[in-house]
Amino acid sequence: MAEHSVVNEDLVTVGRLTAVYGVRGWVKVHSFTEPMENILQFSRWWLQDPGAKGQGKWQPLEIDAGKRHGKGLVVHIKGVDDRDVAAQYCQRDIAVAGSEMPQLDDGEYYWHQLQGLQVVSQFEGRECRFGEVVRLMETGANDVMVVRGGDDGRERLIPYLPGEFITDVDLDAGVITVIWDPEF
Known part of the structure; x- marks a missing residue:
């Protein structure tokens, strides 16, 4: 993950990393999208800065794999192959740029x-x-x-x-x- 964080009002929270899955850097994702797999279609994820709850600071997060697992989703964080390192990413919100959200029909709202x-x-x-x-x-x-x-x-x-x-x-x-x- 990059060392810097950004403050960006155009980001939309679309999910949350909840817990580690396995021992090789995979984490469980709680998706707010409908259907839940749509979260995997966004090209760039931002992860809430752990020390900035409510302050709108986000860090870029690269995912190199994602899949459905049971009733939920799991993703692999690029460059993270250790369970303990992956745990540091958990319990944090995931956001994407508002410009990446699909256009809605008139009268429909997110x-x-x-x-x-x-x-x-x-x-x-x-x-x-x-x-x-x-x-x-x-x-x-x-x-x-x-x-x-x-x-x-x-x-x-x-x-x-x-x-x-x-x-x-x-x-x-x-x-x-x-x-x-x-x-x-």
Whole structure:
């Protein structure tokens, strides 16, 4: 791994190195991509600097092999053939350049684009500010936005169902408009 780290706002977190696998430099990967194997298609990975949690510092990471293993993925870090050395890379996030992310159709968004947006409800002619999207969850039936803060400081779980509860997503304004009862 290179000695330097970079600070780059254009990076998107796409997974995490979790644990060593075997004794020859392989590590397990928890992929946030769908399907999980898509993480292997990115040409350049960045690994979170271990001393810079939350500060956006990343180091380049070269992978020379990757494959599905059981229900997950494993990758080999280039130049690392020792379990103890590989362990130093674990429990760190993986990011890729936002420019490498596939283009989406109109009306489709990546989760990272929705996080941090303000959520406003237009319910029965009243406007209520619910706060910001702090994260999204996959529930099986549909994705759910976890929204916190706003006028009453509550946390709300709002199904991400465009056309039903989600009426507008305006990335430029940083606002998601929903139809959701403030009492719920």
